[in-house]
Amino acid sequence: MTDEFDTEIYYDDDANSAKIDDRTVAVLGYGSQGHAHAQNLADSGVDVVVGLRESSASRSAAEADGLRVATPADAAAEADVVSVLVPDTVQPAVYDDIEDGLEPGDTLQFAHGFNIHYGQIEPPEDVDVTMVAPKSPGHLVRRNYENDEGTPGLLAVYQDATGEAKSEALAYAKAIGCTRAGVVETTFREETETDLFGEQAVLCGGVTELIKTGYETLVDAGYSPEMAYFECLNEMKLIVDLMYEGGMREMWDSVSDTAEYGGLTQGPEIIDENVRQNMEETLEGVQNGEFAREWIVENQAGRPAYHQHKQRDIEHEIEDVGAELRDLFAWSEDEETADEETEQERVSADD
Numbered sequence: 001m002t003d004e005f006d007t008e009i010y011y012d013d014d015a016n017s018a019k020i021d022d023r024t025v026a027v028l029g030y031g032s033q034g035h036a037h038a039q040n041l042a043d044s045g046v047d048v049v050v051g052l053r054e055s056s057a058s059r060s061a062a063e064a065d066g067l068r069v070a071t072p073a074d075a076a077a078e079a080d081v082v083s084v085l086v087p088d089t090v091q092p093a094v095y096d097d098i099e100d101g102l103e104p105g106d107t108l109q110f111a112h113g114f115n116i117h118y119g120q121i122e123p124p125e126d127v128d129v130t131m132v133a134p135k136s137p138g139h140l141v142r143r144n145y146e147n148d149e150g151t152p153g154l155l156a157v158y159q160d161a162t163g164e165a166k167s168e169a170l171a172y173a174k175a176i177g178c179t180r181a182g183v184v185e186t187t188f189r190e191e192t193e194t195d196l197f198g199e200q201a202v203l204c205g206g207v208t209e210l211i212k213t214g215y216e217t218l219v220d221a222g223y224s225p226e227m228a229y230f231e232c233l234n235e236m237k238l239i240v241d242l243m244y245e246g247g248m249r250e251m252w253d254s255v256s257d258t259a260e261y262g263g264l265t266q267g268p269e270i271i272d273e274n275v276r277q278n279m280e281e282t283l284e285g286v287q288n289g290e291f292a293r294e295w296i297v298e299n300q301a302g303r304p305a306y307h308q309h310k311q312r313d314i315e316h317e318i319e320d321v322g323a324e325l326r327d328l329f330a331w332s333e334d335e336e337t338a339d340e341e342t343e344q345e346r347v348s349a350d351d
């Protein structure tokens with residue numbers, strides 16, 4: 001497989017820590033990714049300065065975690081590597097503040113390619129532009145690192161001014177724990193377009209509409225909302241967990257023969273050629289920049305459509321039914337709390 005698709009996967013042994021050891025890294029933002037990158041880098045022995053606005057509520061959190069804090073402009077001016085981990089929609093504005101701090105040979109480092117790929121940030125030609133994108137939310141990037149585990153990630157080089165862009169990005173990936181699990185090389189274009197398509201068509205957008213449409217079909221036919229919720233939403237996790245563990249095969253092998261036969265025959269009737277065509281159109285909008293333009297303009301206008309869509313989704317009946325059922329049944333909350341406690345015990349035991 002690996003050869004056929006020419007996909008390189010890099011591990012700890014492929015990365016040379018010396019490429020980042022003597023550099024100062026400015027981590028801009030202290031949210032999901034920012035806090036994890038900053039703390040993992042620091043624990044790996046890299047000199048880190050966190051860049052946050054004077055008014056930022058995250059300043060005290062970063063300082064409490066033992067990190068040095070400066071304004072984004074000062075942090076970037078001081079640093080050799082500037083890791084841009086503020087929300088994608090505010091990155092262009094933050095970039096305006098830090099641009100002057102980029103010296104020849106510095107690195108501009110991202111965890112998602114949107115602003116570079118769609119030309120919202122245009123770095124000077126004499127800096128390296130790289131991406132190290134953990135395929136996981138930040139709190140897991142941090143937790144895995146602390147537990148001597150890794151987080152899989154993507155690596156890409158957009159601009160290699162020094163000839164060292166890739167080896168430095170690999171060292172960065174190692175310092176945040178990604179090469180422990182494996183890092184796949186990609187491009188800014190591929191990462192951005194597949195990420196946007198995936199979240200729109202399959203993950204966030206596709207799966208919520210699939211669930212809601214299934215739920216509505218049952219409820220409209222007179223079945224109880226509770227049954228519809230269990231069948232269409234609650235069981236989704238069980239099925240996806242099986243596929244995550246062992247592919248479609250493991251899922252099909254775990255369900256009844258009746259479920260397997262009905263799923264195999266009716267699935268393609270539901271997700272039919274129309275859906276494929278819709279997906280192709282969604283992909284086209286991602287590729288030709290139409291979606292990016294729409295989202296940029298939407299943000300400039302104060303997100304009117306965003307708020308409207310979000311409200312409509314929140315108000316769907318399935319949300320109330322779900323909240324009630326999750327309260328009534330003692331499975332999710334309790335399990336979560338138990339996991340959390342075990343996790344804390346494990347962490348303090350390690351200390």
Ligand code: NAD
Pocket residue numbers: 028029030031032033034052053056058084085086087088090094111112133134135136137138
């Ligand atoms: P976030 O929303 O969790 O945190 C952003 C932080 O930026 C805030 O905590 C704050 O410290 C700072 N910030 C917010 N607004 C600001 C402003 N106007 N000016 C300056 N600083 C501001 O962001 P995130 O989810 O960690 O995303 C950061 C980058 O990582 C993005 O490029 C995102 O696409 C990418 N990424 C995120 C995830 C994820 O799971 N969250 C996964 C992979 C990649």
Ligand code: MG
Pocket residue numbers: 076077078079080101102103106
């Ligand atoms: Mg600098």
